[in-house]
Amino acid sequence: MSNIRISPHDARNDSATRPRHPLMRIIRTNAIPVLVSLALVVLATEWLSVLQEFTRLDLVTLFYLLPVLFAAVRWGVVPAVFAAIAGAAAADFFFYPPLYSLWIQDPRHAIDIVVFLFVAVVTGDLAARLKRDADALRRREAAMRELYAFSQRLAACFTGADLVFAVQDYLSNTLGCNAFLIARAALVEHGNDATRESIPEAIRQSALALLATAPAQTCRVADAASGHTWLISTVAEASGYGAIAVDLGKAAGDDLAAIEQRVETLLREADKTLQHLKIAEAIEQARLKQQADALKDALVGGVSHELRTPLASITGSASVLAETPAVQSDPRSRDLVEAIQDQAHQLDADIRNLLDATRITAQGIRPHLEWTDPTDIVHAAVGQKSRRLAEHPLHVEVASDLPLLRLDSGLVEQALAQVLDNAAKYSPAGAPVTVSARAEPGHVIFSVTDKGAGLTPDEKAQLGRRSFRGQRHTLGAPGAGLGLWVASTLIATNGGTLDAASQGADRGTTVTIRLPVSAEAPVPAEVADD
Amino acid sequence: MTSPASTVLVIDDEPQIRRFLRAGFELHGFAVIEAENAAAGLKAATFDAPNLIVLDLGLPDLGGDEVLERIRSWSNVPIIILSVEANEQEKVRALRLGADDYVVKPFGIAELLARSDAALRRYFRSTDKNPIVKAGPLLVDLASRAVSLDGKRVQLTRKEYTLLHLLASHAGLVVTHQQLLKEIWGKQSVNIQYLRILMRKLRQKIEPDPSQPRIIATESGVGYRLDTSAASSAD
Numbered sequence A: 001m002s003n004i005r006i007s008p009h010d011a012r013n014d015s016a017t018r019p020r021h022p023l024m025r026i027i028r029t030n031a032i033p034v035l036v037s038l039a040l041v042v043l044a045t046e047w048l049s050v051l052q053e054f055t056r057l058d059l060v061t062l063f064y065l066l067p068v069l070f071a072a073v074r075w076g077v078v079p080a081v082f083a084a085i086a087g088a089a090a091a092d093f094f095f096y097p098p099l100y101s102l103w104i105q106d107p108r109h110a111i112d113i114v115v116f117l118f119v120a121v122v123t124g125d126l127a128a129r130l131k132r133d134a135d136a137l138r139r140r141e142a143a144m145r146e147l148y149a150f151s152q153r154l155a156a157c158f159t160g161a162d163l164v165f166a167v168q169d170y171l172s173n174t175l176g177c178n179a180f181l182i183a184r185a186a187l188v189e190h191g192n193d194a195t196r197e198s199i200p201e202a203i204r205q206s207a208l209a210l211l212a213t214a215p216a217q218t219c220r221v222a223d224a225a226s227g228h229t230w231l232i233s234t235v236a237e238a239s240g241y242g243a244i245a246v247d248l249g250k251a252a253g254d255d256l257a258a259i260e261q262r263v264e265t266l267l268r269e270a271d272k273t274l275q276h277l278k279i280a281e282a283i284e285q286a287r288l289k290q291q292a293d294a295l296k297d298a299l300v301g302g303v304s305h306e307l308r309t310p311l312a313s314i315t316g317s318a319s320v321l322a323e324t325p326a327v328q329s330d331p332r333s334r335d336l337v338e339a340i341q342d343q344a345h346q347l348d349a350d351i352r353n354l355l356d357a358t359r360i361t362a363q364g365i366r367p368h369l370e371w372t373d374p375t376d377i378v379h380a381a382v383g384q385k386s387r388r389l390a391e392h393p394l395h396v397e398v399a400s401d402l403p404l405l406r407l408d409s410g411l412v413e414q415a416l417a418q419v420l421d422n423a424a425k426y427s428p429a430g431a432p433v434t435v436s437a438r439a440e441p442g443h444v445i446f447s448v449t450d451k452g453a454g455l456t457p458d459e460k461a462q463l464g465r466r467s468f469r470g471q472r473h474t475l476g477a478p479g480a481g482l483g484l485w486v487a488s489t490l491i492a493t494n495g496g497t498l499d500a501a502s503q504g505a506d507r508g509t510t511v512t513i514r515l516p517v518s519a520e521a522p523v524p525a526e527v528a529d530d
Numbered sequence B: 001m002t003s004p005a006s007t008v009l010v011i012d013d014e015p016q017i018r019r020f021l022r023a024g025f026e027l028h029g030f031a032v033i034e035a036e037n038a039a040a041g042l043k044a045a046t047f048d049a050p051n052l053i054v055l056d057l058g059l060p061d062l063g064g065d066e067v068l069e070r071i072r073s074w075s076n077v078p079i080i081i082l083s084v085e086a087n088e089q090e091k092v093r094a095l096r097l098g099a100d101d102y103v104v105k106p107f108g109i110a111e112l113l114a115r116s117d118a119a120l121r122r123y124f125r126s127t128d129k130n131p132i133v134k135a136g137p138l139l140v141d142l143a144s145r146a147v148s149l150d151g152k153r154v155q156l157t158r159k160e161y162t163l164l165h166l167l168a169s170h171a172g173l174v175v176t177h178q179q180l181l182k183e184i185w186g187k188q189s190v191n192i193q194y195l196r197i198l199m200r201k202l203r204q205k206i207e208p209d210p211s212q213p214r215i216i217a218t219e220s221g222v223g224y225r226l227d228t229s230a231a232s233s234a235d
Helices: A022-054 A060-075 A077-095 A107-155 A160-174 A184-189 A193-198 A201-213 A253-323 A331-363 A374-384 A409-425 A457-463 A468-474 A480-493 B015-027 B038-047 B064-072 B088-096 B109-127 B158-169 B177-185 B192-206
Strands: A178-183 A218-222 A229-235 A242-249 A370-372 A394-398 A405-407 A433-440 A443-450 A497-502 A509-516 B007-011 B031-035 B052-056 B079-083 B101-104 B132-135 B138-141 B146-149 B174-176 B216-219 B223-226
Touching: A022 A060, A022 A077, A060 A077, A060 A107, A077 A107, A107 A160, A107 A253, A160 A178, A160 A253, A178 A201, A201 A218, A201 A229, A201 A242, A218 A253, A229 A253, A242 A253, A253 A331, A253 B015, A253 B109, A331 A409, A331 A480, A370 A374, A370 A409, A370 B192, A374 A394, A374 A409, A374 A433, A374 A443, A374 B192, A374 B216, A405 A409, A405 A509, A409 A433, A409 A443, A409 A480, A409 A509, A480 A497, A480 A509, B007 B015, B007 B038, B015 B031, B015 B109, B031 B038, B038 B052, B038 B064, B052 B064, B052 B109, B064 B079, B064 B088, B079 B088, B079 B109, B088 B101, B088 B174, B101 B109, B132 B158, B138 B158, B146 B192, B158 B177, B158 B192, B158 B223, B174 B177, B177 B192, B177 B223, B192 B216
Parallel strands: A394 A433, B007 B031, B007 B052, B052 B079, B079 B101
Antiparallel strands: A178 A242, A218 A229, A229 A242, A370 A405, A433 A443, A443 A509, A497 A509, B132 B138, B138 B146, B174 B223, B216 B223
């Protein structure tokens, strides 16, 4: 895939047919323009002689500036000079006495001719230079346009192979050159046969040598067999992508330099793009990771659901079993069935946390706010976890004057139940758990205190983190960090905060939930009084 | 209260759930009919005349709401909803559509049986000649409007009694906030905070320990339930 050959569409490379000698080349390229310029001078002479019939002309030589300027603008300085000389000769021969002779009688006419020649050559040169500049500008503009199109094409490249296609296509279309990518690995491992044919072995070896020795460079290599010159340039050395070899043909001298320069510009551009591709690759990987996360969340959601149904069957079946006379009459069986129920409940609670965490991450939570008695929340949470808290003496201390709160009671109950669950989980049997609710100015505060495992400063630091994965792994017991993270998120969606404090390991934990009291007075006194 | 002839129709697509429900109900003297989808369930509800329906909201062929509405269009048979998600809005919607109560999976059979008994009791109460509801130490005489706690008369205001009466007449079943607001204040536009304050006052009068209420249970985001299984302080 890395070695793709694209043939040039047409062989514009006509340098092979050009004469070698510079002078010969000048003559060859200027022959026709010079002849046409001379013809123009003849034409000007014809017009002048016609005009001469009607009136006497003073500045004849001015007329001969016209063919000079025309030749200069059209073909450059050489035909212009020829036109100037021919014009001066014609003026002298046909219009200055003695007529039909190159001899000049009047010194003024001599000055006239000399000035004409001077002006003609200077303006001719100026015009020619102007034309050359305009041409160069046009060429450069075309090259820029090509390069722009090329970079646009590069921008659309997503893989190294795309890039090589773009480079080859561009080179063959604009310069008529063949280009090949010699990938480091591909070349060593499995050289494509078709590529072997199109890249001369000598060039291949040179490219390999270049890759082996110099990490980033460009070199010109002559292929003795075909007489072609090749340009080999390493690209994207950071990624070790390889080298691009371009067949420059048989061009030599300035032509070769010009082509080489364009190819190099191009390759630099391509190299930059190859570097970008690495960035694009990184972005692509990030996108893939995001997709994987989404998939994982979906999986967790789906799996959780799939797990909860069988768990519901297990819980239900165990509860039926617990009521059968056979189990009721056998303490050991009853014990086992209770264990099944407890464990199934625990597993379901853990899965529920996973599910909630996934849901929070995926779409967030929209609380359904309504006026709630915080007392109700405490009682509902305690009621929900009564079975779990059975082994712990439970103290409930709820102040009687708590203000009503505007929040989603279901979510806050779930959070508080989770905190109670943790207290039970990390306390030895028989250790008391205290739940309290009290009012402070602007807040209602729930707190759950246990005499259990406590938190090390490290673990406490972990609780604040929003990455439940980190918590889960740093807190030894599975599900603990996740549960607290879910709880604190649920509290946060209700405008509150959740904090855990501990004197240290094995010295118990106090989890405090602070919920804001809404400023508006919720109820007129007389309504409640009936 | 449950007669041995009571028939329960279980509509759930999970065979394992149906299996333990059958075992649990049969253990407590019910006859059980199973249906694995809404179509079979609606058919059985029509032709087999069950005394009670246990309906799973997540059926493959028809939404739980739709099944509820169809059954309620011609029958007052008690319906208990099985819901997987602890989604308050879903529960409230099901209750408004005529469900008598719900249990959230996973649940123990005792919980479902308690709800079923409560629903059946309420269904048959119209013929009951002794309308006294007992919840632990609390006795509510629905006919004479007398309330007593551990045998001592409790004085309630009119609204407090109305609230207790509503819960007692649905003893063991959840009553939604909307229902209570509408029945007590006669309109639903009254804000829920009135209900919260009223409930707090009621609990202070009827709960043996108001800081740990056992007689009236809170169903967060849904409503309240008079817990008839609450242990009597005399026991």
